[in-house]
Amino acid sequence: MSGPTLRTLFLAATLAFSAHAIADDDPRIERQDLMKSVREAAKPVGQMMRGDMDFDADTLMSSLETWLDVSTKFGGLFPPGSESGEETEAAPAIWTDREGFDKALAEWQTATQAAIDAKPASLEEARPIVGPVFNTCKGCHDNYRIEEE
Amino acid sequence: MRRPAIVAVALVAVVLVTAWWLTSPQRMAADSLPAHTPDVAAGEQVFWVGGCASCHASPVDGRRAKGEDKLRLGGGLELDTPFGVFRVPNISPHADGIGGWSTLDFVNAMQAGVSPNGRHYYPSFPYTSYAKMRVEDVIDLKAFIDTLPAVEGLVADHSLGFPWSVRRGIGLWKRRYLDTGFVMADMDSEQLERGRELVEGAGHCGECHTPRDGFGGLLADQWLVGAPNPDGAGRVPNITPGGKAVGDWSVSDIAYYLESGFTPDFDTVGGSMVAVQENLAKLPKSDLDSIAAYLKSLPAR
Numbered sequence: 001m002s003g004p005t006l007r008t009l010f011l012a013a014t015l016a017f018s019a020h021a022i023a024d025d026d027p028r029i030e031r032q033d034l035m036k037s038v039r040e041a042a043k044p045v046g047q048m049m050r051g052d053m054d055f056d057a058d059t060l061m062s063s064l065e066t067w068l069d070v071s072t073k074f075g076g077l078f079p080p081g082s083e084s085g086e087e088t089e090a091a092p093a094i095w096t097d098r099e100g101f102d103k104a105l106a107e108w109q110t111a112t113q114a115a116i117d118a119k120p121a122s123l124e125e126a127r128p129i130v131g132p133v134f135n136t137c138k139g140c141h142d143n144y145r146i147e148e149e
Numbered sequence: 150m151r152r153p154a155i156v157a158v159a160l161v162a163v164v165l166v167t168a169w170w171l172t173s174p175q176r177m178a179a180d181s182l183p184a185h186t187p188d189v190a191a192g193e194q195v196f197w198v199g200g201c202a203s204c205h206a207s208p209v210d211g212r213r214a215k216g217e218d219k220l221r222l223g224g225g226l227e228l229d230t231p232f233g234v235f236r237v238p239n240i241s242p243h244a245d246g247i248g249g250w251s252t253l254d255f256v257n258a259m260q261a262g263v264s265p266n267g268r269h270y271y272p273s274f275p276y277t278s279y280a281k282m283r284v285e286d287v288i289d290l291k292a293f294i295d296t297l298p299a300v301e302g303l304v305a306d307h308s309l310g311f312p313w314s315v316r317r318g319i320g321l322w323k324r325r326y327l328d329t330g331f332v333m334a335d336m337d338s339e340q341l342e343r344g345r346e347l348v349e350g351a352g353h354c355g356e357c358h359t360p361r362d363g364f365g366g367l368l369a370d371q372w373l374v375g376a377p378n379p380d381g382a383g384r385v386p387n388i389t390p391g392g393k394a395v396g397d398w399s400v401s402d403i404a405y406y407l408e409s410g411f412t413p414d415f416d417t418v419g420g421s422m423v424a425v426q427e428n429l430a431k432l433p434k435s436d437l438d439s440i441a442a443y444l445k446s447l448p449a450r
Binding site: 039040042043046049050052134137138141142145146147 | 383401405409410411414415416417418419420423
């Protein structure tokens with residue numbers, strides 16, 4: 001293949017990729033997808049806490065890592081112009097009280113990091129460490145998320 | 150022709166006297182109180198089920214009180230309703246609140262909806278539910294509130310339109326809607342009876358989850374089937390086994406939701422249920438199981 005053809009192909013591929021990326025990059029969708037992954041990670045942890053599933057330190061650790069990862073990305077997904085549409089449940093308070101929102105994010109991150117550092121090895125050890133993490137989920141939703149029916 | 154005039158005057162007088170009598174506040178007598186030694190710890194549990202703090206705790210920086218601030222019952226929250234704005238009063242043990250009230254005064258407020266100076270309360274204070282509580286629980290509750298911080302400050306009066314501004318008229322409303330009997334008559338176990346007492350009485354779940362008729366009375370034949378949201382858009386969900394979400398939840402799912410605030414698919418509790426859930430999380434697990442069992446025993450609607 002000649003140089004120009006290759007270059008054209010490459011260019012087309014790049015363009016196609018970035019067009020795709022733009023659609024996928026909608027911060028409203030991206031942040032909802034992140035929260036969905038947070039929910040999936042929470043399910044097995046909740047089942048362990050309820051005693052419906054045997055305690056498993058690795059599963060717990062992997063959920064905590066997911067939350068820690070999301071907590072570092074989530075705050076960057078609320079640019080101006082993303083306040084509404086795409087069924088977002090983000091509350092206006094995120095933009096009017098950014099300081100409080102960042103604090104809620106930091107609380108989540110701190111509680112999650114503390115749980116990781118504690119390396120709980122049994123349900124009895126995990127309960128008092130996981131509870132505070134779950135409370136930070138509710139604390140943030142209470143102020144910065146509105147639930148649509 | 151004097152006679153018809155006299156008859157007319159007499160008729161009006163009879164109507165007025167009847168209306169006066171029909172609307173007159175009915176207080177309970179002192180000797181109707183049982184001999185009961187107040188239990189402060191039990192009273193604290195009643196306080197959380199009753200959700201007193203959700204309305205009476207003074208807001209902090211315009212937001213719902215959290216943590217220890219829930220125990221500062223200075224009032225001041227505004228309830229925006231179709232009838233006007235209610236301003237929730239101070240019920241802390243300060244002279245501006247209920248400091249100096251007798252146990253009988255308190256029981257009359259909570260269960261007869263009558264103030265110490267003999268005026269009717271508006272049912273925005275959910276005494277139609279509290280009327281179904283055991284008197285002993287109300288006495289324990291007062292003992293607990295008496296241990297809380299005394300908060301100074303009188304709250305401004307409500308801003309209601311006519312005729313809602315006339316308290317006397319509530320007497321008629323009460324004759325129709327104030328009922329100490331339970332909605333669900335037959336319960337086959339002690340656990341279900343406990344659940345009923347918590348849900349229909351102190352927990353006042355029906356105040357949000359049951360639709361109302363045109364006068365604001367709860368529709369007993371649509372008990373807990375869901376209702377328009379009193380504070381904004383959307384609906385308060387149906388929590389009978391016919392409910393869209395709750396229908397698929399087990400007793401243990403419901404109990405866990407009340408304890409943790411997480412639904413079985415790990416979404417979090419929202420809206421005005423957040424405060425209710427935070428309160429219920431302070432109850433022993435057995436009580437949450439009783440509430441869940443009671444909800445599951447309701448007819449699916």
